Amino acid sequence: MRLSVSNDELLATFTPVLVYWIYSGIFMILGDLNNYRLHTKAEEESKNVVSKTTVLKGVLLQQSIHITLSLLFYMITGSDKTTSTQQSSLVVFILQFFVAMVVLDTCQYFTHRLMHINQFLYKHVHSQHHTLIVPYAFGALYNHPLEGLFSDAVAGAIAVAISGMNPRAATVFFSFTTMKTVDDHCGLWLPGNLFHVFFANNCAFHDIHHQLYGLKRNFSNPYFVTWDKLLGTYMPYKLEKREKGGYEARPIAYSKTE
Numbered sequence: 724m725r726l727s728v729s730n731d732e733l734l735a736t737f738t739p740v741l742v743y744w745i746y747s748g749i750f751m752i753l754g755d756l757n758n759y760r761l762h763t764k765a766e767e768e769s770k771n772v773v774s775k776t777t778v779l780k781g782v783l784l785q786q787s788i789h790i791t792l793s794l795l796f797y798m799i800t801g802s803d804k805t806t807s808t809q810q811s812s813l814v815v816f817i818l819q820f821f822v823a824m825v826v827l828d829t830c831q832y833f834t835h836r837l838m839h840i841n842q843f844l845y846k847h848v849h850s851q852h853h854t855l856i857v858p859y860a861f862g863a864l865y866n867h868p869l870e871g872l873f874s875d876a877v878a879g880a881i882a883v884a885i886s887g888m889n890p891r892a893a894t895v896f897f898s899f900t901t902m903k904t905v906d907d908h909c910g911l912w913l914p915g916n917l918f919h920v921f922f923a924n925n926c927a928f929h930d931i932h933h934q935l936y937g938l939k940r941n942f943s944n945p946y947f948v949t950w951d952k953l954l955g956t957y958m959p960y961k962l963e964k965r966e967k968g969g970y971e972a973r974p975i976a977y978s979k980t981e
Contacts, residue, residue, distance in 0.1 A: 731890035732797040739897040750860035750909040760969040762857040770856040823886040830878035832950040836942045858908035927972040
């Protein structure tokens with residue numbers, strides 16, 4: 724075990740944290756775009772049972788845990804040789820990136836589903852995240868520390884280890900994953916959003932999960948919806964225009980008269 728980490732490993736540890744606050748900050752600035760919101764401001768204030776100050780403290784705690792575990796991971800698994808000279812071809816990087824996406828999706832689907840099926844885990848761990856019935860960007864990582872440990876930190880470490888990513892590749896992967904996670908909780912259906920173009924797992928898909936009727940559906944995150952469709956937990960939905968502006972994600976089999 725080393726007593727220090729390389730510059731590349733420090734970059735892989737701290738860059739996603741910076742990306743989180745920059746990207747979520749952009750969405751918070753755009754939060755008044757009522758014509759693109761999935762929920763109104765009034766719904767956000769009335770339905771969420773936790774204050775933004777509490778969420779902020781929870782996210783900072785979560786990130787502190789992630790930073791600590793990331794540094795320990797690199798101290799334990801890293802080599803004394805300089806990692807900054809390690810280079811991967813573009814083909815290798817793309818392959819590693821895809822493998823890491825699949826592994827992360829798999830880990831998070833099954834841990835997420837378990838936390839909903841097991842009443843003890845839901846009540847004492849995962850329900851913290853669901854106090855945000857109306858998700859917003861910087862609340863993306865508002866989780867119980869135990870959930871952050873297993874569903875995020877450990878799952879991320881497994882994805883990096885199996886894919887064989889070096890710290891530079893991991894920096895790109897975790898920064899991209901951070902942006903995707905924030906986007907999934909942003910509550911804004913913005914035109915031209917490339918995440919919505921390339922991924923069926925998006926903020927509308929995840930919004931369904933945050934509603935009472937979707938708590939046992941749409942467990943997948945952050946990339947694909949494959950496991951939901953394979954295992955019968957996918958809830959199809961459609962976007963409807965609100966009369967007073969904005970959108971609403973509604974399950975296809977769930978009518979307004981129900």
